[in-house]
Amino acid sequence: MNQQGMLADALRQQIIDGAFAPGSRLSESAIAEHFGVARNTLREAFRALSEQGLLEHIPHRGVSVASPSIADVIDIYRARRIIECTALQQSEPEHPAVQRMQEAVLAAEAAARDALLDDTETWRAVGSANMAFHVALVDLADSPRLARTYRDLAAELRLAFLKIDDPRSLHEPFVRKNRAVLDTFLARGAQAGAAELERYLVQSERVVLGAFARMQLG
Amino acid sequence: MNQQGMLADALRQQIIDGAFAPGSRLSESAIAEHFGVARNTLREAFRALSEQGLLEHIPHRGVSVASPSIADVIDIYRARRIIECTALQQSEPEHPAVQRMQEAVLAAEAAARDALLDDTETWRAVGSANMAFHVALVDLADSPRLARTYRDLAAELRLAFLKIDDPRSLHEPFVRKNRAVLDTFLARGAQAGAAELERYLVQSERVVLGAFARMQLG
DNA sequence: TAGGGATTATTGTTCAACAACTTTGTTTCG
DNA sequence: CGAAACAAAGTTGTTGAACAATAATCCCTA
Numbered sequence A, B: 001m002n003q004q005g006m007l008a009d010a011l012r013q014q015i016i017d018g019a020f021a022p023g024s025r026l027s028e029s030a031i032a033e034h035f036g037v038a039r040n041t042l043r044e045a046f047r048a049l050s051e052q053g054l055l056e057h058i059p060h061r062g063v064s065v066a067s068p069s070i071a072d073v074i075d076i077y078r079a080r081r082i083i084e085c086t087a088l089q090q091s092e093p094e095h096p097a098v099q100r101m102q103e104a105v106l107a108a109e110a111a112a113r114d115a116l117l118d119d120t121e122t123w124r125a126v127g128s129a130n131m132a133f134h135v136a137l138v139d140l141a142d143s144p145r146l147a148r149t150y151r152d153l154a155a156e157l158r159l160a161f162l163k164i165d166d167p168r169s170l171h172e173p174f175v176r177k178n179r180a181v182l183d184t185f186l187a188r189g190a191q192a193g194a195a196e197l198e199r200y201l202v203q204s205e206r207v208v209l210g211a212f213a214r215m216q217l218g
Numbered sequence C: 001t002a003g004g005g006a007t008t009a010t011t012g013t014t015c016a017a018c019a020a021c022t023t024t025g026t027t028t029c030g
Numbered sequence D: 001c002g003a004a005a006c007a008a009a010g011t012t013g014t015t016g017a018a019c020a021a022t023a024a025t026c027c028c029t030a
Helices: A003-016 A028-035 A039-051 A070-089 A097-114 A120-139 A144-162 A167-217 B003-016 B028-035 B039-051 B070-089 B097-114 B120-139 B144-162 B167-188 B190-217
Strands: A055-058 A062-065 B055-058 B062-065
Touching: A003 A028, A003 A039, A003 A144, A028 A039, A039 A055, A039 A062, A039 B039, A070 A120, A070 A144, A070 A167, A070 B070, A070 B144, A097 A120, A097 A167, A120 A144, A120 A167, A144 A167, A144 B070, A144 B144, B003 B028, B003 B039, B003 B144, B028 B039, B039 B055, B039 B062, B070 B120, B070 B144, B070 B190, B097 B120, B097 B167, B120 B144, B120 B167, B144 B190, B167 B190
Parallel strands: none
Antiparallel strands: A055 A062, B055 B062
């Protein structure tokens, strides 16, 4: 792979891992030096991540890590509902992605068992496993383009999560919820699974929006 | 706006207008000279368009205009069905985008009336108006992210259209179909409109795939 | 203290050069 | 004659430096 490709991937991972706070500005020269690449090369990586919604680019002011607003969160969940619910509703139970959904749920349950009360890192791992569940779910649709769109949505949503202090209340309730979606889907079919998933998404959105609202007060 | 922004837009328009045949390679130095910019600047524009699916980038082999395969067309229509049908189904008739849907249908009908039998240019204008109808339709969902995804899908699909010789058979039948979708939606509601739209998309996909199949024979 | 203007820092763009790689053309050998 | 190996040419990938254009900061004055 290219240097810029690897560079974009590395940056992407760091951003998702919270190495830079949402909203913080990224200096071209500093980051270029940090990665040991030329400024021109870094700019190409920046543009790729901007197209994916992870970075925000303002002319002559450089790039910042995206910092989703309440409106963004609402939009992300709107898109999630459309993509995820349709993907699940129109799917077949024998699809290979189902196994990956299983594994993701098990991984999330395991991580949640091991997590201490306020260990940010572990709860983020729970969040990662939860997200892997939904990524696998979208793969049920067998549409590379929808999967790509969803990947970008998920990365953006992760930035929203980073803004919230309390990672446990953000991730813990949804381990059980994902399990419910999966079990309902397997036991009672696509239609019932999609309905359960819709409830999941509504509740998840409410939790995130609630945290955002509290944030703007405190 | 930036030079690269304008550059990307100009290139985008030229590609969509068919200035470069799908699949053709774009030489960095030639295009940079043509636009009077440096190679580095052009590369940033290239990357933006690659992210949107209009250009295909292969390391060390440069960029080519995307040339959608049959699999791509199938995927594009799959995504279209999910996005468009959900957008229409969950919409309200008083949404401002409805007016733009009206206008697009009228524009398409007018262009189709004036079109000569084999005037490629005019039939492409009909295609543009048709596409405007669907873009407006997606705006019913009030989701910037879905709208952006759909814009990229539409641009890619346009490249597929460019590969097909007979623009009339590609665009003419769908003027009436769009009218039917709109009238059904207005007269009988979102649910009925979505069903009509689904039929539209199925037929449209069949027409495009048929043309592709014939192309690979001849 | 508020406004205005010079200063400084950062980004936008260009250029030239070289490295890395692919493609093409040629040669050589079976 | 055909295929593999090799050399040559052309394109892209990346760098570093330079300058222009714009934004942010600081300092001075009223």
